[in-house]
Amino acid sequence: MTDTANPGERTLSAASNLFRVMQELSEAQADVALLERLKGAEARVKRLTAEQQTAVAEQDAAMTAEAEAAEAAKFQGFTDITVKDKRPAESNVLTSTFQITYTRLTFDMDANASVPMPHTCNGFGELPNLAFDYLVDKYPQRIPAKIMALAPGEPREAFKRYFMGLKRGYLKGSLV
DSSP states (O other): OOOOSOHHHHHHHHHHHHHHHHHHHHHHHHHHHHHHHHHTHHHHHHHHHHHHHHHHHHHHHHHHHHHHHHHHHHTTTEEEEEEEESOTTOOOTTTOOEEEEEEEEEEETTTTEEEEEEEEEESGGGSOHHHHHHHHHHOGGGSOHHHHTTSTTOHHHHHHHHHHHHHHTSOSSSOO
């Protein structure tokens, strides 16, 4: 058989054929790599699932520790809080007078340091928000029974009703 094509065309045809073969070889190699990855995929999923569970547990523990540290820092310096009903015989919670005494670290210029000092407020309206949160969150058992009777077992709701009653001048419902 005689080749009638000129040398330039044969070179072009050979180059085209070589390019096609190299492209197919590259695709086949990629397919083999994919096949190898897929063979180990099930074991990889099991391993990564276990790692994920461990990572989630570690993150939960870290977030819990961070929340506890923030809670402890929030009330840092508070050591005690008491509530005294100045009219214990008075049955109407809205006409009762409460004296709240809390102890908190306060800077003493003479001592040049923060020392525990008692602070007294007449009525919950004068009580700083942080001291109020300290009472409700840490010592709900020290909330006067007259106030807790407004929403038993729910200190924040009881105070909400108490403050609304003070604002309106009366309490809704049968509790007065």
